[in-house]
Amino acid sequence: xxxxxxxxxxxxxxxxxxxxxxxxxxxxxxxxxxxxxxxxxxxxxxxxxxxxxxxxxxxxxxxxxxxxxxxxxxxxxxxxxxxxxxxxxxxxxxxxxxxxxxxxxxxxxxxxxxxxxxxxxxxxxxxxxxxxxxxxxxxxxxxxxxxxxxxxxxxxxxxxxxxxxxxxxxxxxxxxxxxxxxxxxxxxxxxxxxxxxxxxxxxxxxxxxxxxxxxxxxxxxxxxxxxxxxxxxxxxxxxxxxxxxxxxxxxxxxxxxxxxxxxxxxxxxxxxxxxxxxxxxxxxxxxxxxxxxxxxxxxxxxxxxxxxxxxxxxxxxxxxxxxxxxxxxxxxxxxxxxxxx
Ligand SMILES: Nc1nc2c(ncn2[C@@H]2O[C@H](COP(=O)(O)OP(=O)(O)OP(=O)(O)O)[C@@H](O)[C@H]2O)c(=O)[nH]1
Ligand SMILES: [Mg+2]
Numbered sequence: 001x002x003x004x005x006x007x008x009x010x011x012x013x014x015x016x017x018x019x020x021x022x023x024x025x026x027x028x029x030x031x032x033x034x035x036x037x038x039x040x041x042x043x044x045x046x047x048x049x050x051x052x053x054x055x056x057x058x059x060x061x062x063x064x065x066x067x068x069x070x071x072x073x074x075x076x077x078x079x080x081x082x083x084x085x086x087x088x089x090x091x092x093x094x095x096x097x098x099x100x101x102x103x104x105x106x107x108x109x110x111x112x113x114x115x116x117x118x119x120x121x122x123x124x125x126x127x128x129x130x131x132x133x134x135x136x137x138x139x140x141x142x143x144x145x146x147x148x149x150x151x152x153x154x155x156x157x158x159x160x161x162x163x164x165x166x167x168x169x170x171x172x173x174x175x176x177x178x179x180x181x182x183x184x185x186x187x188x189x190x191x192x193x194x195x196x197x198x199x200x201x202x203x204x205x206x207x208x209x210x211x212x213x214x215x216x217x218x219x220x221x222x223x224x225x226x227x228x229x230x231x232x233x234x235x236x237x238x239x240x241x242x243x244x245x246x247x248x249x250x251x252x253x254x255x256x257x258x259x260x261x262x263x264x265x266x267x268x269x270x271x272x273x274x275x276x277x278x279x280x281x282x283x284x285x286x287x288x289x290x291x292x293x294x295x296x297x298x299x300x301x302x303x304x305x306x307x308x309x310x311x312x313x314x315x316x317x318x319x320x321x322x323x324x325x326x327x328x329x330x331x332x333x334x335x336x337x338x339x340x341x
Pocket of ligand 2: 058059085
């Protein structure tokens with residue numbers, strides 16, 4: 001019998017066991033060790049939502065918490081109207097599924113671009129993202145640093161495009177162009193139930209063309225595909241982006257099943273039904289298929305760029321150089337650091 005807490009080690013050879021293969025070292029057991037470690041630590045994902053007021057950002061995040069990701073953990077909360085978001089606010093949920101723990105944090109932001117003059121309205125969002133990088137950096141360079149640095153860095157930012165059916169607005173272009181350089185951007189078409197299927201397909205295609213034309217690199221970025229397999233999977237996602245989503249935190253009974261939906265006179269739009277909208281694809285990308293990759297790119301590309309820039313600034317200050325000089329002793333970010341998977 002194994003000691004309490006220790007993994008059971010198979011006996012080398014026994015009377016009823018075939019002779020062991022002595023060339024076997026057991027490297028594959030590292031996978032089990034990593035799994036145990038990861039299970040103990042749990043997982044974290046920080047998602048930010050940005051977009052014009054009333055586009056359903058808060059609703060969609062409630063949908064995410066209430067959908068199959070965390071049906072159990074939020075059951076029983078009283079249904080109430082979602083208030084207008086007036087400040088940047090983080091909400092965390094601890095989710096546990098099949099013994100795996102996850103802390104999902106949503107950073108909800110107030111209506112973006114709601115002013116008459118929207119020049120530089122992306123700045124508070126950019127500042128928030130950089131502030132989180134700065135906090136992490138300060139913890140990291142601390143001599144007496146924590147074993148596990150609390151991670152409040154924004155791993156990805158869901159940008160809500162209004163369902164106009166025409167094209168991106170200059171504001172959308174400006175935001176995504178600037179922010180895609182510091183954070184993973186996942187664009188979505190908000191309130192997709194207001195578009196017909198043809199309008200939706202046309203709008204999605206148009207947005208993809210515009211993103212290409214303006215060289216806006218949204219997640220999953222082509223240049224960070226690791227290999228051919230990666231490229232194949234991500235290419236399919238890139239052909240689907242932006243996801244046309246519908247949000248709701250209300251449950252309805254349809255054909256004997258309880259589901260999240262929007263009830264209209266003409267029927268109920270089921271938010272998790274892929275024939276109705278693409279919410280499930282978004283959730284699967286964020287949680288089921290690409291969560292680790294999103295975090296890797298956030299950390300090894302976006303945070304790394306910030307870190308290098310800040311350390312260079314510090315160096316220059318220490319050497320009494322102005323930022324106009326670019327001495328050869330500068331630390332340079334890797335030309336294209338590949339995310340560690
Ligand atoms: N038709 C439709 N309405 C939606 C959808 N999602 C949310 N709504 C409704 O739109 C209204 C605004 O939703 P919120 O989630 O508060 O929007 P918000 O983007 O968080 O708004 P601010 O906090 O003001 O920035 C609510 O009445 C929602 O019920 C959707 O997918 N389709
Ligand atoms: Mg809101």
